[in-house]
Amino acid sequence: MGSKILIIGACGQIGSELTFALRDIYGDNNVVASDISYSNLDVVNSGIFEIVDAQDYASVKTCVEKFNIDTVYLMAALLSATGEKYPMKAWDLNMTSLFNVLNLARDKFIKKVFWPSSIAVFGPTTPVNYTPQYTVMEPTTVYGITKQVGERWCEYYYSKYGVDVRSLRYPGIISWKTLPGGGTTDYAVEIYHEAIKQGKYECFLKADTELPMMFMDDAIKATIDIMHAKFEDVKIRSSYNLAAISFTPETIAESIKKHIPEFKISYKPDYRQDIAESWPKHINDSYAREDWKWKHQFGLERITEDMLMHLKKKYE
Ligand code: AKB
Numbered sequence: 001m002g003s004k005i006l007i008i009g010a011c012g013q014i015g016s017e018l019t020f021a022l023r024d025i026y027g028d029n030n031v032v033a034s035d036i037s038y039s040n041l042d043v044v045n046s047g048i049f050e051i052v053d054a055q056d057y058a059s060v061k062t063c064v065e066k067f068n069i070d071t072v073y074l075m076a077a078l079l080s081a082t083g084e085k086y087p088m089k090a091w092d093l094n095m096t097s098l099f100n101v102l103n104l105a106r107d108k109f110i111k112k113v114f115w116p117s118s119i120a121v122f123g124p125t126t127p128v129n130y131t132p133q134y135t136v137m138e139p140t141t142v143y144g145i146t147k148q149v150g151e152r153w154c155e156y157y158y159s160k161y162g163v164d165v166r167s168l169r170y171p172g173i174i175s176w177k178t179l180p181g182g183g184t185t186d187y188a189v190e191i192y193h194e195a196i197k198q199g200k201y202e203c204f205l206k207a208d209t210e211l212p213m214m215f216m217d218d219a220i221k222a223t224i225d226i227m228h229a230k231f232e233d234v235k236i237r238s239s240y241n242l243a244a245i246s247f248t249p250e251t252i253a254e255s256i257k258k259h260i261p262e263f264k265i266s267y268k269p270d271y272r273q274d275i276a277e278s279w280p281k282h283i284n285d286s287y288a289r290e291d292w293k294w295k296h297q298f299g300l301e302r303i304t305e306d307m308l309m310h311l312k313k314k315y316e
Contacts, residue, residue: 003030004030007022007033009077011033011038011043012181013178013180016178017175017178018223031047031048032069033050036052064104064110073227075116077116077146078143079143080120080182082181084141084275091142091145102157105165106157112165113165114226116170117167118143118147119131119279120143121239123138123278124140126280128281132241132284133241133286140275158237167226167240168226171213173214174216175189176310176311177216177310185213187249195256195260195308196308196311199264200266203269204270204273205273206267206273207265213246215297218244221297225294234292240288240294243282244298245296245303259308260308
């Protein structure tokens with residue numbers, strides 16, 4: 001194993017859990033967590049933590065050299081809903097941070113890169129059911145555009161410079177430790193918090209809006225699995241389709257009602273409805289399942305049990 005890892009964006013929803021998981025595998029001294037601010041004290045206090053500005057090449061390089069880093073997980077990004085409010089900010093952060101890390105790999109300061117893509121690379125002209133790996137991609141959000149362009153650059157750096165970059169198209173990720181921020185799929189996390197705190201939730205998507213989703217444990221497993229896969233088994237160097245389950249707000253509410261019968265959901269769709277409607281309902285991830293044996297473990301009922309159990313303890 002012997003890796004020295006840097007996680008950029010370690011205070012965020014996925015970055016924080018990835019930090020804990022990687023520390024379990026590689027040991028606290030071999031995993032450096034970093035972010036632009038001290039916004040998640042659980043992460044900051046859990047081991048080595050550095051302030052790193054992902055948009056500043058010198059800031060990233062200094063940290064890489066200071067800790068002899070060979071592997072970078074670039075988890076910093078502005079997501080779909082926030083990206084629509086601040087288009088240029090999303091473009092600048094999502095693209096500059098990627099170039100900074102890819103250039104460090106091209107220039108041999110680091111050996112391996114993980115960069116998350118998203119189902120947001122797809123758009124209204126993409127087939128919505130069991131969306132294939134290779135298909136029409138005309139994203140209509142700034143976030144989706146950055147992820148699609150980023151995928152092209154990842155493949156380019158792999159084929160032109162031999163950069164070992166690996167990527168997954170994450171669906172909406174559900175977790176209880178750290179809240180997501182600024183995404184269209186965030187409702188599927190907020191709903192559990194509000195079910196415990198208020199017994200009701202006003203959803204910003206329509207009842208029948210079906211989207212691909214995944215429990216955090218599965219997302220972390222997929223991320224670590226692709227990074228541990230043999231070089232030659234990672235055949236797609238843009239980004240892999242990745243799937244677990246798909247559901248609507250109505251279905252998740254039904255699953256919560258099995259545990260909290262008085263739970264009430266109401267619907268007030270906003271601008272995020274258009275974003276959700278431009279994305280697939282189901283994803284075909286057969287390449288990931290074939291190439292590096294991806295398999296998800298969590299279905300909706302298990303996710304609901306786990307989320308409600310942990311959030312009950314949190315709010316007690
Ligand atoms: C978002 O909703 O923007 C993200 C994503 C699907 O990439 N969760």
